[in-house]
């Protein structure tokens with residue numbers, strides 16, 4: 023019985039404020055105040071059940087007339103049922119129907135059902151009947167993994183494992199439980215799965231968006247079986263329990279197009295082997311540098327900078343220009359087991375296994391600057407900071423970049439040369455910028471023409487020249503396309519987007535201009551001499567390649583005119 027129920031009873035004038043106060047006091051001594059409530063004479067168990075059923079629209083069940091052999095054993099432990107004062111009475115699909123006499127702690131019931139991968143539906147019963155049921159519970163009927171086989175929620179899972187040689191080998195409840203955890207982790211976008219065993223409990227946690235969340239509790243007596251099962255699946259030595267082991271599992275799930283790889287490692291702990299499984303696919307597959315839209319010479323500059331042992335790569339552009347994807351693609355290139363990557367973001371948008379992602383929280387004082395300081399104490403190799411907004415963050419980032427770290431970040435500027443003057447304006451010392459920053463990428467996203475595109479006649483020369491095409495371009499053979507529209511692109515003529523980039527390498531001569539307090543114009547002039555291609559020009563190349571339309575390029579690169 024809960025404080026929530028007290029409130030409801032008081033609001034409906036079933037108990038007086040004096041009675042409510044008295045019951046609240048008794049609640050502090052005994053979490054079940056139902057006996058006190060009935061003693062007060064305010065209501066009897068049957069009337070309470072009817073009232074709650076009508077108020078909360080939950081079905082009312084008379085347990086006397088219920089065939090108790092239908093009660094489902096083995097889903098919840100006796101302890102769980104007694105401490106939550108609920109009994110599972112039947113199950114349909116993923117719904118677990120719980121008999122309760124107090125429906126107000128609904129979240130506690132949901133949480134409980136969630137530990138067995140089900141969602142709770144409540145059925146109201148009379149408190150005295152519930153008591154009887156709880157008292158008669160056979161302690162030996164508490165949830166044992168061996169009985170989990172009767173749960174259809176789990177048997178559905180085994181069907182999801184299409185890879186027969188992995189799934190059929192030992193298709194018992196333990197395997198089904200493990201497969202269920204893996205497929206749930208995938209469906210929830212988790213990056214890691216932790217199987218943890220402690221003295222008094224065992225649990226499964228998922229890391230989702232950088233945060234660990236408990237998703238299930240396991241009966242303690244199955245810990246060895248779960249650990250052994252995972253070790254068999256990942257081809258580890260199951261007899262070895264005293265040393266950490268590493269393994270891999272590849273599984274085909276119905277829900278995903280390609281097989282999913284899991285990297286598995288065990289760590290012997292006091293109460294069993296802790297097992298961490300990392301999902302290797304997740305977003306990483308999308309992050310291919312060749313899919314971004316860099317021109318070959320731009321990609322070469324980017325790769326060169328990313329693979330430097332230290333330095334700073336800045337990606338700039340307006341909100342929604344795809345900066346995060348570009349940064350993560352760079353991080354993905356560097357994401358190997360021997361490199362420590364940390365990111366501070368606001369918030370983390372892409373989930374990349376193997377990197378430490380921290381969400382900023384200004385209210386709790388976790389700022390980009392403070393996160394950066396904390397990272398530096400943890401021996402990072404690569405750091406990504408969501409955005410450089412102030413001098414403090416800029417200074418720490420620059421210090422990190424010039425002391426052996428690779429730093430990635432974004433700035434809210436429109437083009438690459440302007441980024442350098444923005445940093446100068448923030449108050450960063452010219453020498454520090456010149457020595458730390460290795461490359462600046464400015465970007466926009468243009469809609470990509472769908473395959474239904476059609477060739478079109480080129481607009482007149484003066485119009486093309488006004489847009490930025492030069493004589494050489496006009497002399498060349500290339501086809502301009504227009505958007506058409508089909509089923510694939512839902513009539514829009516465009517499908518997906520392509521990045522348009524300007525990539526500015528901080529060469530020795532550009533460094534010199536920065537150190538001599540040169541402005542944006544000087545930097546741009548020098549860069550152009552050294553082969554820098556501006557945003558508009560990069561967009562026109564996309565038009566000549568038939569990737570997008572001239573309108574689209576003009577619309578997205580307008581601020582460079």
Ligand SMILES: [Zn+2]
Pocket residue numbers: 472473474475506507508509510511512513514515516
């Ligand atoms: Zn189309």
